[in-house]
Each structure stands twice: as C-alpha cells, then as structure tokens.
Amino acid sequence: MDVVQQLEQNGAIKCIDMHTTGEPTRIIYSGFPHLTGTLLEQRDQAKSQYDKIRKRLMLEPRGHYDMYGAIIIPETELVQSGEAHIGTLFTHNSGFSTMCGHATIALGRFLVDTHDLTVFPRRNDLKPDLAAREVKVNIHAPCGLVRVTVPTSEDGQKSDPSRPVTFLSTPAxxxxxxxxxxxxxxxxxxxxxxxxxxxxxxxxxxxxxxxxxxxxxxxxxxxxxxxxxxxxxxxxxxxxxxxxxxxxxxxxxxxxxxxxxxxxxxxxxxxxxxxxxxxxxxxxxxxxxxxxxxxxxxxxxxxxxxxxxxxxxxxxxxxxxxxxxxxxxxxxxxxxxxxxxxxxxxxxxxxxxxxxxxxxxxHVQGNAYYTGTLSFTVEEEDLIEIIAARCVIHFQIGPVQNI
Missing domain, CATH: 3.10.310.10 (Diaminopimelate Epimerase; Chain A, domain 1)
Known part of the structure; x- marks a missing residue:
C-alpha cells in the first residue's frame, strides 16, 4: 500500500490553510470527531474530550504558537432551524474562542468554493445573486449567527479573491x-x-x-x-x-x-x-x-x-x-x-x-487567501508527539521582532 494511502487509512484530519492580512486560519473540514448537542455544548465537548486534537493541529510540530483554526460543524441548532447553513468552532493556542472575524472571512470563501456535500451538506442551499456576483452564507458561531457575503465568479460557483468578503456581526x-x-x-x-x-x-x-x-x-x-x-x-x-x-x-x-x-x-x-x-x-x-x-x-x-x-x-x-x-x-x-x-x-x-x-x-469587510492543503495523522510510535499533545510546550526561539 502507498504510504499516503496507509497514513490516510490510519485516520487523517484534513485541512485547508488560508490567511487574512497575514493571520492564519487552518480550516479543519474532515476527520475531527463527531460532536453532539447545541453549538455551545459541542464547544464544551471539544474542550473536555478532544483538546489533545486541538493541540496537535494548532501547536508544533504541525502548527505553531500563533496558529488559528476553524472546525467545520455541519449540524447545529441554527442549521436545523434553517437560520444557518453551517456551524463552526474557533480554536487557537490555548483553547476555543466564541467568535473570530478574520477566520469568518476565510471560511466564507472556502464554503463557497467547496462543492463536497460531505464537507458542507447544505452547499446547494446557497443561492448566488448573479447580477451582484455574490452569495450569502450564514455561519453559526458560538456567539450566534454571522451573516457572510462572498463575492463570486460570474456563474456564482466559486469565490472571487479580487473583491472583499463581508460579514454582519452578531450584536456588539x-x-x-x-x-x-x-x-x-x-x-x-x-x-x-x-x-x-x-x-x-x-x-x-x-x-x-x-x-x-x-x-x-x-x-x-x-x-x-x-x-x-x-x-x-x-x-x-x-x-x-x-x-x-x-x-x-x-x-x-x-x-x-x-x-x-x-x-x-x-x-x-x-x-x-x-x-x-x-x-x-x-x-x-x-x-x-x-x-x-x-x-x-x-x-x-x-x-x-x-x-x-x-x-x-x-x-x-x-x-x-x-x-x-x-x-x-x-x-x-x-x-x-x-x-x-x-x-x-x-x-x-x-x-x-x-x-x-x-x-x-x-458590517466588516476584508480579504482572505488560500495558502495550502494539508492532511495530518499520528503514528502510535511517536512518543514525543503523543506526550506533547497532553500539554503545551512553548519554546521561545528568540525575541519577537516588529514588522
């Protein structure tokens, strides 16, 4: 068996990496354990049961101390009610957030660009406005409903990176x-x-x-x-x-x-x-x-x-x-x-x-761009990585430099 096939058979977690003004968003679209309950309950479950996976995805050797992530959650109470098309959990170096604007901008593009119904079951519910060349995507974040508008190609089938993504915040x-x-x-x-x-x-x-x-x-x-x-x-x-x-x-x-x-x-x-x-x-x-x-x-x-x-x-x-x-x-x-x-x-x-x-x-607007695709796995023999996933190890290589 090919090494790639073997690693994926072991249970790979698949991700898309993007950035918004240099800030990363690692979108976890496949392989994260199934969560249940309301979105805030799913956040609690991810924190209590699967925090080691967060650490593996965000921290070294797969990430770094300043990595950021968004986990696709296909089913939430707002998805079931029809208010949202999909849900998400936001994650970072120390846990799970309740909202993230830069990641929302990135997510908006990804959700328009994927046509895989196993990733985004309600993708076909998106109704492009061909005259305006845009499509609306409602995302359920832990803080509530975030209404995103993504610019599209003329046929409405993919995002247009030359124009900004916008979103309407939950009440601030x-x-x-x-x-x-x-x-x-x-x-x-x-x-x-x-x-x-x-x-x-x-x-x-x-x-x-x-x-x-x-x-x-x-x-x-x-x-x-x-x-x-x-x-x-x-x-x-x-x-x-x-x-x-x-x-x-x-x-x-x-x-x-x-x-x-x-x-x-x-x-x-x-x-x-x-x-x-x-x-x-x-x-x-x-x-x-x-x-x-x-x-x-x-x-x-x-x-x-x-x-x-x-x-x-x-x-x-x-x-x-x-x-x-x-x-x-x-x-x-x-x-x-x-x-x-x-x-x-x-x-x-x-x-x-x-x-x-x-x-x-x-109403907030900004631009996000793709940087790569990734598939992560864990080998049982990798004792350092498995132990590291149980704790946070932060090596400061040198002083942080201003840009």
Missing amino acids: YCAATSLQVPIPAEVRWPELGDKTSIEVDISYGGAFYALVDIQKLGFSTGLRNFNLDAVTFAVKKLKRHLETDPQVRKALQHPEDERLSFLYSVMVVDHEIGFKPDGAAGAETGLCYFAGDQIDRSPTGSCVAARMALAHEKKLRAKGQAWAYNSLVSNHFNTGAFTATIVEDGIPIEGQNSETRHGVVI
Whole structure:
C-alpha cells in the first residue's frame, strides 16, 4: 500500500490553510470527531474530550504558537432551524474562542468554493445573486449567527479573491467605558512610571475585549515606533490583572450565557496612525493580544465590531460612517485593513446572566487567501508527539521582532 494511502487509512484530519492580512486560519473540514448537542455544548465537548486534537493541529510540530483554526460543524441548532447553513468552532493556542472575524472571512470563501456535500451538506442551499456576483452564507458561531457575503465568479460557483468578503456581526455592545483600574506594585511595568491606575474600556464583538490606548500604557511614541517586547511584557501583566478585577469581571457578564463571559483579549490602540483605504472616513491601528498571548497579524474582525460599538457608545461613530482598522501588517504593506460600518443599532441583548444590553450590528469587510492543503495523522510510535499533545510546550526561539 502507498504510504499516503496507509497514513490516510490510519485516520487523517484534513485541512485547508488560508490567511487574512497575514493571520492564519487552518480550516479543519474532515476527520475531527463527531460532536453532539447545541453549538455551545459541542464547544464544551471539544474542550473536555478532544483538546489533545486541538493541540496537535494548532501547536508544533504541525502548527505553531500563533496558529488559528476553524472546525467545520455541519449540524447545529441554527442549521436545523434553517437560520444557518453551517456551524463552526474557533480554536487557537490555548483553547476555543466564541467568535473570530478574520477566520469568518476565510471560511466564507472556502464554503463557497467547496462543492463536497460531505464537507458542507447544505452547499446547494446557497443561492448566488448573479447580477451582484455574490452569495450569502450564514455561519453559526458560538456567539450566534454571522451573516457572510462572498463575492463570486460570474456563474456564482466559486469565490472571487479580487473583491472583499463581508460579514454582519452578531450584536456588539459596549460593556464599560473609562474604567479606572488600580495597578498594584506587583503588576506594574517600567513604562507605567508613577501612575497607580490605568483607563480601560470593555467592549463585546462576539468575544470580550479590553481596549487600552498605547500611550496610557506608558508608550509615548505609540504604535509607529515602539519596543514590541516591552509592550508584550506590559500587556501580559495587565491582562492577568484585569481578569481578577471586580469591576472588569462585572462588565464581562454577557446577558445570554455565562460561557460567553470571559476576557478574550487586550487590544492596544493607537488612534493617531493607520492606512486609510478609499471610502473610509478615518483610520486607526490596533495590536491585539488574545488567547494565550497570541498576537493577531490581522486587524481582528470581532474586535473591529467591539471597537465600533465602543465608538458608537462614545458618540464618535455614526451609522453608515465607514472606518478603517489596521494591524501592524496592514500598515506595513498599505493593504489588508478591515473597513467597518454600523448598519443597525438599538438591538436588545437579553438573558438571565446579566442586565439587558443594547447592541449594534457591524458590517466588516476584508480579504482572505488560500495558502495550502494539508492532511495530518499520528503514528502510535511517536512518543514525543503523543506526550506533547497532553500539554503545551512553548519554546521561545528568540525575541519577537516588529514588522
């Protein structure tokens, strides 16, 4: 038997790799164990029973510490009700997220381009708009329904990489503004100086983000010219402290479900710089630290929704006003910014977990591209790999370099 056939017979997991402004998305479309229940229950099941598979797919030797993934979930409660065409679980270096904008943009293209009904059973339910050359794909993410529009070829049968994918977020909302968080001596970092507190905003865009101005962290030159190692050191200390702060913990309570109520990321923002594409009224830049201190290469689509909700709350952004959000990568190449617009507001977000909130729906656009196809397997004799899958081993080869 051919070695490829033998490895696949052993139970291969098949993936497509893509990137959105340099941020990877490993789309796992075949071989992940079958999950049951609601999508949040499937997320719980994946965390409790199959976390070793996540580690094998995300971390070395198949991935790396900054890998990101999206697992195709064909059946969810919203798929069964007809609201969604397919579901997904998002995964990263330390677990499973509830929303991811850059991965949603990549997923949209893949779901249009695959015609394999074993991968996407409801692919034939997609109805291309041949006049507009686009097709709508509704994806059920753990945070809710995400409505994606993918540009297509003239016949509507494949995606068009020359035009951006767009999505409408689940309702995003500002959870707290201008919190003065005390910074005790053991948490302080050198650049903070003699400040004893720091101002933080908390906003939700499918996951919760703590947003802090780079200069308020103590870095006076902003994100144009800075020491990435020093900022990373500060954010690591800050994030762990924010997770224990009572006022932050209160803000993190999502009305609908306790499982959505956690601090996913700290986004460091510079409002003074950023590549501004045509049609945008303004631009800014963010440096996103998420999950296990991963740095997002993309502008972070779910945080774009959170930032638009925050700006709307502060009366800095009106409905219909387009704004560009950059990462270090998009600024470096003058391409790859995400452009966002508020399209709906005043949406009640209700539940038993906390007080009712009022959210906004954000239209976000960006481009994703294919980078490869992969088929992974595990040999029983590979003791190092099998042991490594039970834990996280992170080797820092050298200092992270700014782009």
